[in-house]
Amino acid sequence: MAKGVKRNTKQEAIDSSTHSSDTKPSPPLKKCKTSPSVAVSADEEARFVGKPVPAEQARVKWPHRYESKNKVKVISSSDDEEKEIFQAKCHYTKATVDGISFDLYDDAYVKAEEGKPDYIARIVEMFETVDKELYFSAQWFFRAEDTVIKSQAHLIDKRRVFYSEMKDDNPLDSIVSKIKIVQLPPNVDLVEKEKALKSYDYYYDMQYSKPVTFTTLHKENLTTESGESSVVSDDACSNGVVESNNKNAKPTKINDSEKSEMTLLDLYSGCGAMSTGLCYGTNMAGVKLVTKWAVDINEHACESLKLNHAETQVRNEAADDFLSLLKEWEKLCKQFGLLGSKRDEDTNVKSEESDSEEIDESRDPYKGEFEVQRLTAVCYGDPNKANKQKLHFKVRWKGFGPSYDTWEPIDGLSNCEESIKDFVIKGYKSRMLPLPGDVDFICGGPPCQGISGHNRFRNYTDPLKDPKNHQLVVYMDIIDFLKPKFVLMENVCDLVKFADGILGYHAVGRLVSMNYQTRMGIMAAGSYGVPQCRLRVFLWGANTMMNLPQFPLPTHEVIGRGVVPVEFKDCIVGSDNDNSYKLEKSIRLGDAISDLPEVTNNKGKDEMEYAGAPQTSFQKYIRLRKQALGKDSSKRMMLYDHRPLELNEDDYARVCHIPKIKGANFRDLPGVRVGKGNKVELDPDVERVLLPSGKPLVPNYAITFVRGTSKKPFGRLGMDDIVTTVVGRAEPHNQALLHPNQDRVLTIRENARLQGFPDHYKLCGPVKARYMQIGNAVSFSVSTGLGYSLAKAIQGVCTSKPIKLPHKFPDCLGQLSSL
Numbered sequence: 035m036a037k038g039v040k041r042n043t044k045q046e047a048i049d050s051s052t053h054s055s056d057t058k059p060s061p062p063l064k065k066c067k068t069s070p071s072v073a074v075s076a077d078e079e080a081r082f083v084g085k086p087v088p089a090e091q092a093r094v095k096w097p098h099r100y101e102s103k104n105k106v107k108v109i110s111s112s113d114d115e116e117k118e119i120f121q122a123k124c125h126y127t128k129a130t131v132d133g134i135s136f137d138l139y140d141d142a143y144v145k146a147e148e149g150k151p152d153y154i155a156r157i158v159e160m161f162e163t164v165d166k167e168l169y170f171s172a173q174w175f176f177r178a179e180d181t182v183i184k185s186q187a188h189l190i191d192k193r194r195v196f197y198s199e200m201k202d203d204n205p206l207d208s209i210v211s212k213i214k215i216v217q218l219p220p221n222v223d224l225v226e227k228e229k230a231l232k233s234y235d236y237y238y239d240m241q242y243s244k245p246v247t248f249t250t251l252h253k254e255n256l257t258t259e260s261g262e263s264s265v266v267s268d269d270a271c272s273n274g275v276v277e278s279n280n281k282n283a284k285p286t287k288i289n290d291s292e293k294s295e296m297t298l299l300d301l302y303s304g305c306g307a308m309s310t311g312l313c314y315g316t317n318m319a320g321v322k323l324v325t326k327w328a329v330d331i332n333e334h335a336c337e338s339l340k341l342n343h344a345e346t347q348v349r350n351e352a353a354d355d356f357l358s359l360l361k362e363w364e365k366l367c368k369q370f371g372l373l374g375s376k377r378d379e380d381t382n383v384k385s386e387e388s389d390s391e392e393i394d395e396s397r398d399p400y401k402g403e404f405e406v407q408r409l410t411a412v413c414y415g416d417p418n419k420a421n422k423q424k425l426h427f428k429v430r431w432k433g434f435g436p437s438y439d440t441w442e443p444i445d446g447l448s449n450c451e452e453s454i455k456d457f458v459i460k461g462y463k464s465r466m467l468p469l470p471g472d473v474d475f476i477c478g479g480p481p482c483q484g485i486s487g488h489n490r491f492r493n494y495t496d497p498l499k500d501p502k503n504h505q506l507v508v509y510m511d512i513i514d515f516l517k518p519k520f521v522l523m524e525n526v527c528d529l530v531k532f533a534d535g536i537l538g539y540h541a542v543g544r545l546v547s548m549n550y551q552t553r554m555g556i557m558a559a560g561s562y563g564v565p566q567c568r569l570r571v572f573l574w575g576a577n578t579m580m581n582l583p584q585f586p587l588p589t590h591e592v593i594g595r596g597v598v599p600v601e602f603k604d605c606i607v608g609s610d611n612d613n614s615y616k617l618e619k620s621i622r623l624g625d626a627i628s629d630l631p632e633v634t635n636n637k638g639k640d641e642m643e644y645a646g647a648p649q650t651s652f653q654k655y656i657r658l659r660k661q662a663l664g665k666d667s668s669k670r671m672m673l674y675d676h677r678p679l680e681l682n683e684d685d686y687a688r689v690c691h692i693p694k695i696k697g698a699n700f701r702d703l704p705g706v707r708v709g710k711g712n713k714v715e716l717d718p719d720v721e722r723v724l725l726p727s728g729k730p731l732v733p734n735y736a737i738t739f740v741r742g743t744s745k746k747p748f749g750r751l752g753m754d755d756i757v758t759t760v761v762g763r764a765e766p767h768n769q770a771l772l773h774p775n776q777d778r779v780l781t782i783r784e785n786a787r788l789q790g791f792p793d794h795y796k797l798c799g800p801v802k803a804r805y806m807q808i809g810n811a812v813s814f815s816v817s818t819g820l821g822y823s824l825a826k827a828i829q830g831v832c833t834s835k836p837i838k839l840p841h842k843f844p845d846c847l848g849q850l851s852s853l
Contacts, residue, residue, distance in 0.1 A: 080131045080168060080207035082160060086124035096125060096159060105165050120169060120203050122161040129160055129170070131209045143210040144172060151177075152210050154195055154236065160206070168206035174198050175215065175238060178543070182246045182554075182601075185536055186543035193231060196242035197251060220250045220578030221549055240546070243834075245604035246554035248546050250578045295322040296828070299468060299516070301353055301478030301509060303328040305797060306339035306346075307789065307811035308477055308524060314814070315821020318840070321828050323475065323821065327468055329356045334799025335807050342795055347466060351413060353480070353508045355423075359414035360515060362425045363458075363467045370455050372462045373469070406450050407432040409457040410439060412467075417441040427457065473516045475824070479524040479812065480505040482537060497533050498540060506537060510544040513575070520583065520824060521550060521575030524812055529571050530556075530602045538602075541573055550575035551582040555836075556598055556606045560756055561588035562815035563652070563843065564790045565621045568759040569598065570812065571605075572820065576827065583827035586819035587836045589843045591620045593756050607836055615838055623774070624753030625650045626787045630676060635686050635778045638677020643670060657793050674796045675804060676783040679764035687725050688733075688748055689766065690777045696752025699745050699770065700736045713742035739768055746770050751780075760788050762809025764802070782808060790814030819843065 086092070093100045099122035101107050106118040127138040136142060138160055143152035159171035175195040178187035195215065216234040218227060231237060240248045296316070300309035309325040316323040329349045330336050336350040349356060367373050411428035418426075418441055426441045447454060465472060482503045497503050513521055523541060530538040538554070545552045552575050559568040576582040588608040603609060631645040648654040657671065681689060692698050701708065707717040714737055716722065723731040736747035749770025751757070761769055764779045771779040780788075782797065785808045792814070797804040819839055826837055 080205075080209070081129065082126040082162065082168065082206075083128040083130055083135070084126065086126055086162075089124070092122070092125040096122065096161070099125070099159075099161060103164065105163060120161075121164050123164050123166065124162055126160040126162070129168075129206060129209075131207055134212060136209060136212060141175075141213050141215045143213055144204060145208045145210050154213065154215070156215075157209070158201065159203075169203050170206050170209065171201055171203050173201045175236070176242050178546075181242050181248075182539060183543040183546065184539045185534075186539045189540075189543040189547040193236050195236045195238050196240050196248065197238050198242050217251065239549075240551070245602070246542065247552070247582075248542075249551050249553075249582055295324050296474040297326045297468075297472065298323055298475045298477065299473045299518070300325055300328040300339075301356075301476060301512060302480055302505070303330045303335070303339055303348075303478070304332070304810050305335045305795075305807040306343060307791065307814055308479065308817045310342070310795070311790075311812065311814040311817025312475075312477060312522070312821035312824065315818040315823070316825040316828075317821075318818070319822050319825030319829070321825035323824075326465065327473075329353060332803075332807075334803040335810075337798035338796070338804075338807055341798055351415060353505060353512065355413070355415040357508060357512050357515065358423075359412065359425070360467060360469075360512070362414055363412070363461075364469055366454070366458045367462050367469065370458055372459065375462075377465060378463045404434075405432040406430075406447070406453050409450075409453050410436075412457070412461070413441070427454065468516060470515060470517050473518040475520040475522070476513055476516065476518045477522040477524075478509055480509040482506055482525060482529065497536055503537060506541060510541070510548075513545075513550075514548055517577070519577050519580050520827075521545065521573075522820065522824075523573040523575075525571050525573075527556065527569050527571055527598055530554075530605075531599055535599060535601070538571065545573070545575045549578055551578065551580075552576075553582055553584070554602070554605050555585040556602065557585065557816050557819075558588070558592050558606070559789075559813035559816050560592035560620060561590055561608060562586070562790075562813070562819050562839075563590050563618070563621050564788060564813055564815045565623045565626050565755070566757045566760055566788045566813065567592060568813060569606075570816070581827040581830065581832040583820075583823045584833055585836045586823050586839045587615055588617060589819075589839055590618045593620060620756060621652055622753065623751055623755045623757065623788075625652045626656070627780075627784045628753065629653045630781075630784065631673070632776060633676060633678065633778070633781060634776070635678060635689075636680045638781055640677065641672050641674055642676060644673050656787055656790070671793075673783065673793060675786065676781050677801065678778040678781045679801055679805065681766075681779070684725050684727050684729050685766065686777070688731060689772060689779075691731065692748055692750050692772060692777075694750065694775050696750065696755065696774065697745070699749040700732055700747045701745060703732050706732055706737070711743070715742065733767075735767060744768070748772065750774065757788055760785050760809050762806040764805045785809070790816075790818075 087095070098107075098119055101119075102121050104121060106120055108116050108118050129136050136157060138157060141154070141156050144155050146152050153172075154175040154177070155172035156175070157170050158173045159169075161169055161171075163169060176198055177195055178190035179185075181196060183190065197217075213236065214234045215236045215238060216230055218230060218237045218239050220239055222230075222239070227237070239251060241251055242248055298309055298312065300306065303309060306325070306328060309328065313323045313325060325343055325346045327347045327349070328336070328339050328343075329351060330339070331350070331352050333350050336348045339346065340348045351359075364373075407430045409427045410430050412425070413428075414423070414425050416423050422443065425444045427444060427447060428439050429442050429447075430436065430439055444454070461467060462469075482505065498507070509523065525537075525541075529535070529541070542552055542554065552573060555572050555574075556569055557572060559566045559570070572585070574583050574585075585607045598606065629644070629646060629649045631642060633639075644657075648657055688700070688703070691703055692700070693702055700706065701714055703723075705717050705720040705722050706714055709715050716732070716737065725731055733747075739747055746769055748766050750772040751770055751774050753774045755774075761771075763769075764771060764785075766772060766779055773780055773784075782801065782804045783793070785805065786795070786797075787793075789808055789811055790813050791808070791811070797807055799807070822839055823837055831837070
């Protein structure tokens with residue numbers, strides 16, 4: 035190798051981005067010395083065999099190797115960095131290394147650095163450089179530990195590797211030995227897989243690509259003997275030709291004539307913002323998605339979801355119990371011979387019997403024997419607080435009304451098999467609970483409090499053993515049981531930040547281990563038309579028969595996206611600085627809330643009239659009502675939940691002292707001064723002002739918050755602000771939550787608008803509970819965009835790049851008034 039020539043190897047990729055998630059170090063290169071006349075190393079450890087490929091044929095097949103008489107040709111790559119291509123004297127199709135014969139397109143181990151396992155590659159070129167050095171071009175396969183799965187590689191079969199389109203050049207004598215790799219069809223039968231692997235060292239069925247994407251391969255022989263790649267790229271998405279027992283082992287689209295609607299299960303649903311937005315987005319693209327089931331442990335959130343979605347079966351229970359219930363339900367359906375039998379077309383659960391049966395008012399409910407009239411509900415858990423986790427049925431007793439219903443364990447109903455059978459048959463026909471294959475799409479944001487920055491006792495060494503992170507495992511277990519076509523998981527960015535991102539690696543690893551294609555993206559809410567930054571991680575999953583959905587491109591400019599690890603920076607949707615699409619100006623706080631009626635600290639209402647017409651396009655579409663609410667055109671449109679958290683007398687007095695200027699905060703109160711390092715302290719020259727209660731106007735906690743450097747306590751917003759993130763608590767003690775020109779915190783409805791909630795979406799529960807529901811929600815603008823992307827995948831659109839949303843999104847949601 036000539037001195038001063040930069041080697042074009044995989045090591046350079048890792049050198050230029052030391053935290054890259056889709057590259058690994060290249061093997062150390064051994065120097066190949068050649069004589070002027072023969073293609074052979076000095077010690078004959080590595081040499082080419084036979085005649086070179088005819089010159090004309092070589093130039094046609096590998097033209098990039100014959101474009102310059104210099105040793106290398108420098109070109110600009112897609113990422114605006116220079117790339118150096120070795121120029122060839124000639125190409126070969128055979129070689130020997132250490133006495134082992136290799137043919138072009140053989141698979142081989144390639145030497146790694148000391149102490150590391152050898153790398154795995156396919157030999158796609160063999161050539162002698164113009165300097166008479168012997169090289170081969172490697173197309174790399176990745177082990178699970180070399181991908182973003184990393185420390186969670188134990189989830190993946192050790193014989194499984196992942197194809198990549200990554201290639202680089204290496205000295206011929208860095209080849210170690212020959213191996214055999216076979217491409218297997220997606221979801222190949224376990225017996226067939228084991229049979230095939232008797233003759234092979236490894237298998238592959240997916241491609242790994244940048245930034246964090248695993249996609250199914252649908253063609254055998256990705257690099258043919260002719261040297262032409264037959265890999266199915268994301269852009270092509272052509273149907274596969276691999277013969278398999280799985281006749282559907284290729285991307286498909288769902289035919290509208292076969293299925294009128296798609297079913298959605300919303301896990302950890304909260305008040306339903308994620309699933310509702312997804313349904314809006316799919317409908318926008320012409321696909322009907324319906325939330326059939328929703329599960330959340332928060333009672334008030336379940337009430338809100340049910341209020342807005344009468345068609346949804348909402349279950350107020352822990353996800354762990356829900357999974358146990360699904361397993362028990364499947365056993366019951368199997369026990370009564372129901373699996374595979376016909377079910378009702380109308381999947382909404384209806385009341386089969388009236389509650390107006392004859393009731394004996396004189397009967398003592400605590401004496402005598404009782405007869406089961408019918409069963410009305412089922413759950414798994416401990417509804418009677420008896421420390422017994424098991425299957426229970428809710429019993430309606432003959433002669434008694436619903437107020438006397440009780441939860442009874444199944445083993446206490448041994449004489450009621452007919453009642454149980456009748457209940458299960460009706461529940462099976464109405465799809466009261468989903469069985470494997472019933473759910474087309476599962477979405478959810480499993481809570482991981484163990485990684486929260488508010489948790490002072492986080493387990494840094496093994497977060498997966500922290501019970502507070504267990505719901506991530508439960509979420510994946512439910513997916514594994516129900517096997518939906520599509521999956522979408524949402525979480526905070528700490529998923530990829532905390533403990534080197536191990537929970538993110540685990541999530542990806544679990545999906546891939548279940549043979550789901552997967553793609554990770556990080557989206558900023560403000561990029562999709564709301565006045566809020568809020569970064570969140572999203573993880574798509576699609577089974578091998580479906581196209582893997584993309585992420586929607588940003589539609590609006592956004593300020594202050596937040597920080598994510600370098601390794602995941604390319605996952606931020608729209609981070610590629612593509613100028614081919616135009617961004618609308620950022621939506622500001624005033625654009626969202628300036629039309630709302632003025633309310634005071636203690637005089638908000640759950641329902642009121644608007645003060646006037648909408649003033650911005652955002653306000654116009656956010657006011658859209660459901661068609662169901664608009665059948666009576668004479669009925670006035672009402673505004674819901676426009677009430678603030680009522681502050682106590684001391685906090686209200688403090689708020690009234692904060693100047694009505696953008697950015698004003700407790701530092702503007704008398705008796706506070708700013709010292710060195712921008713730290714606040716009490717001014718010793720000013721007598722401390724006290725409130726009528728005797729407490730100080732400037733509380734100590736405001737002065738000591740973040741060691742005196744924060745400006746957030748009692749911070750006032752401006753109408754041209756973009757809020758960092760909507761939080762679930764409305765106390766102004768450590769957040770800038772004050773209305774720009776009113777002495778109060780932002781109302782529930784104002785927070786809802788920052789999240790993109792349509793005004794018709796009503797909330798239930800105490801005021802604090804409603805704030806929490808809004809703060810925990812996924813922004814409607816984001817979930818709607820994701821729904822649109824899902825619909826495009828369902829319709830057969832498959833691309834390696836994020837997709838464009840309709841013009842003026844989300845203003846175009848106006849077409850959704852029929853929802």
